[in-house]
Amino acid sequence: MNIKVAFLAILLMALITYIPRVLPLAIFRKEIKSKYIKSFLQYVPYAVLGSLTFPDILYSTGALTTAVCGTVVALILAYFEKGLVIVALGAIITVYAAGFIL
Amino acid sequence: MKKNFLYGLKRGIPIALGYIPVSFTFGLMAVTGGMPVWMAIFISMSNLTSAGQFAGTYLILHGAGLLEITMTTFVINIRYMLMSLSLTQKLSQDMTLPRRMLIAFGVTDETFTVASMEHGSLSFFYLLGLITGPFIGWSVGTALGAFICSSLPEALSNAMGIALYGMFIAIIIPPAKKSMPVIFIIVISVLVVCILRYIPLFSSISSGFRVIISTIIGAGLGALLFPFEARDNNIQEMRE
Incomplete structure (x- = not known):
């Protein structure tokens, strides 16, 4: 990782995060009426996080078998709504343990 | 004040x-x-x-x-x-x-x-x-x-390489349980990102743009097929 490039990327991220927050507050006085645009905007996070996670999660630990174990545990914990930290910890511990067993 | x-x-x-x-x-x-x-x-x-x-x-x-x-x-x-x-x-x-x-x-x-x-x-x-x-x-x-x-x-x-993905899963699965459109959008987006990743024809597309393309297709199809009338109630579900 190049520190200068990373720093520039972070500044751009900060700017690009701020712009959608500030523009409507600073300029607009009306609400979006189109239900399609409203729906699209609300669906975006799911689409982004879904396509960031799969299939990359399978390559995240260096071994496909441990990654599959971690993924399954994460899915189960998330299904029972255990929260971000528990799900992440559960996946880490599973991968760590599976690394010794498999 | x-x-x-x-x-x-x-x-x-x-x-x-x-x-x-x-x-x-x-x-x-x-x-x-x-x-x-x-x-x-x-x-x-x-x-x-x-x-x-x-x-x-x-x-x-x-x-x-x-x-x-x-x-x-x-x-x-x-x-x-x-x-x-x-x-x-x-x-x-x-x-x-x-x-x-x-x-x-x-x-x-x-x-x-x-x-x-x-x-x-x-x-x-x-x-x-x-x-x-x-x-x-x-x-x-x-x-x-x-x-x-x-x-x-x-x-x-x-082992912590999986942490970030675990968090992503924790964010999207609970709302997906309650909403067919959300499941649909996740499946479509993952499908598109896999197609772009594994089919050699698209190998020149970088990982970031794969995500952008699959997001626009997934969320776009979702909005066309399942536009919702009620305002803002999804925002609460996608938090954390």
Whole structure:
């Protein structure tokens, strides 16, 4: 990782995060009426996080078998709504343990 | 004025407490991925967002280009437009332009949800109080996670490669359980990203643009097939 490039990327991220927050507050006085645009905007996070996670999660630990174990545990914990930290910890511990067993 | 600020501060405390474990995990993850401690903290203090900075950090750690990082962050954070737009309807008369610009920085899924549920109009000092706690919680949590990570054994940090994905799964699965459109959107997006990744024809498309393309197709199809009438109730479900 190049520190200068990373720093520039972070500044751009900060700017690009701020712009959608500030523009409507600073300029607009009306609400979006189109239900399609409203729906699209609300669906975006799911689409982004879904396509960031799969299939990359399978390559995240260096071994496909441990990654599959971690993924399954994460899915189960998330299904029972255990929260971000528990799900992440559960996946880490599973991968760590599976690394010794498999 | 002071009363409004203190009331806002009080309303923000549960959000701040909720942010600490999440940002802690973020700090841990960023430093495990090879980022300096100060940089992880700087990301949290300057971005103050979850999904957008997770994705951006992920791309930075994987050596993605600036255009990809910027576009991915933009696509994720474009939803804030909807929230800020909705907030403009409730602002009180004391919201001058500089005040609006300051408050805009603190618009998150959670502060938006709390603010939009208040009765009556939103004053500047209430909003300032509301965003103060979450900002501190997010920054302090990141710092704790980043510092603790520096002293972790290496065997464990290998297993932590999965942490970020675990968090993503924790964000999308609970709402997916309750909503067919959300399941549909996730499946379509993952399908598109796999096609772009594994079919050699598309091998020139970089990872960041794969995500952007599959997001636009997934969320776009979702909006066309399942436009919803009720306003804003999904925002609460996708938080954390």
